Amino acid sequence: MPPRVGKGRTVLSLLFKRLFAGLLLLWAVSVLIFAGTQILPGDVATAMLGQQATPQAVAKIRADLGLEKPAPVRYAQWLGNAVQGDFGRSYSNRQDIAKSIAPRLKNTLFLAAMAAVIAVPLALGLGILSVLYAGTWVDRTVGLVTLSAISLPEFFAGYLLIAYFSISHFWLPSSATVSDSMPLAQRLIVMALPCMTLVLAVVGHMMRMTRAALLNVMASPYIETAILKGLPARRVVWKHALPNALSPIISVVSLNLAYLIVGVVVVEVIFVYPGMGQYLVDHVSKRDVPVVQAAGLIFAAVYIGLNIVADLLAILANPRLRHPR
Template identity: 55%
Template sequence: MVNDVFKLVLKRLGLGVLTLLVISVLIFFAVELLPGDIAQAVLGQSATPENLAALREQLGLNVPAPVRYFHWLTGAIQGDFGTSLITGDRVGSTIGPRLLNTLFLASYAAVIAVPAAILLGIFVALLRNTIFDRVANVLTLTAISSPEFFLGYILILYLAVKTGWFPAIASIGRNADFSTMLYNSFLPALTMVLVVMAHMMRMTRAAIINLLASPYIEMARLKGVPAWRVIVHHALPNAWAPIINVVALNLAYLITGVVLVEVVFVYPGVGQLLVDAVAKRDFPIVQACCLIFAATFILLNLAADVGAILTNPRLRHPK
């Protein structure tokens, strides 16, 4: 069994690496296809031909695009994404602190959303077809259908502007203590919680309700087992595979889908850095941010596949 799981994991990992390679090609050449001259965009209209020629040589724009892609990919594999066109700093040193801030925000939201969504999904499954179930479905559908920036502005209006309970701008300084970071980043974390918790709660509810019609569940009911025990001890263990999948995919969203949330709350994360880099046409940072987002999403998708394999015997033994 261990060998079968190991082979499946290696297969998924190989597909993930191949997918990341294709995405790196798309990222690099998408920047190449942007209209206009990169050197002209960086230096402005008043740049002299000598300055333009010097910058093109510095950026390697005189070298064919496939060669530049190979050099960029080789450096990215080694953790060297080049130099920022605006500040002249190394891209890795610029992204590093921002990435830590984004991971902090994603972890903050995940710690709240994952257990709350699973518990609420179990509770709603216990009370299905009741008023509570209908209200929960309406609220979760509303949260799923609402764009992140809209939820963010609503939270700012009611929890920051009208009540003043939380700051509208999530400023996190280098010397801020942990409690201050939790307080200042509560609204962006809550925005992300409202979106991902709705997905996970509905999947947990659907997975459990789908199993409630199984013969072994009916037998447990006929034996007089309480409803909560039937769900927790009989239905939930067999519903872990789809729940793990949706949790992993939503964790990927928490890291890769924070761009709008970080912009709304001016949160100093990778998403805000990406938007600023696009506005300033700082292409090395844009390429690095996109590649980091892609690698994170692929890695968490791989984790979802592995989790589904480990919790589902039919996937461990496909024959």
């Protein structure tokens, strides 16, 4: 019983440390986001009214938006409201940002989850297959295909998929415009191309890291002992090597899942998908600072949160990480 209690306390202490570090990092990111939007060239009021606006009209807009207050005061108000889920109103359409972001964030998370359901098992399976046939033509073929997928930028891969599946064969729609009223089957068909693009973007990295982690464990003495005993290669990999390689695999999978959510901007713009990335790009062109700040803070929170989850899962998968030297 005492070791279990001590181990539990260790995990809890590591959890609180990770959470504290994550909150501190998120605060630092919020400072950078706010400062970055403030040092942008130009004036928001002038951009809203046009170049022919009178000084009186510009002054009135700045007063209405609270831009006359000092930057530290505006930052404190913005951060305090953001913590409560209030991101203010959009400059361009005066709509509540939190209400506008909610359905788009749901769409982005759904697309990322759809891509993850395909990419994670595929990457793990290809990594294990590559280890089982290390040094053979199977290993080389898998490595070549995944390296080619990593080398393709997302926008280029997206346009290639559109050219083949939409223009040449008319199998899938090139635009991924979805709505809540759309049936699930139709929604999945419409989202097929952006999902395939995201899968190509992450599956190669996860596969190669899975292969590297497994090969590192396969070089251990206890693995050599299991092989010398005559155990089948598949049993050695699945029962002895894979459990001890879970920690780095979990880390790389979690990082790629974070990328699926944060790095969808280009993919959403290419396929006109109504998610957070498309929403952000639309309002950057309008110099809608509150929307840019809100989207940046949400992306940062999701990325940091998934990294914390990755750290905790890696600690649970590898007991040695609970007792650092």
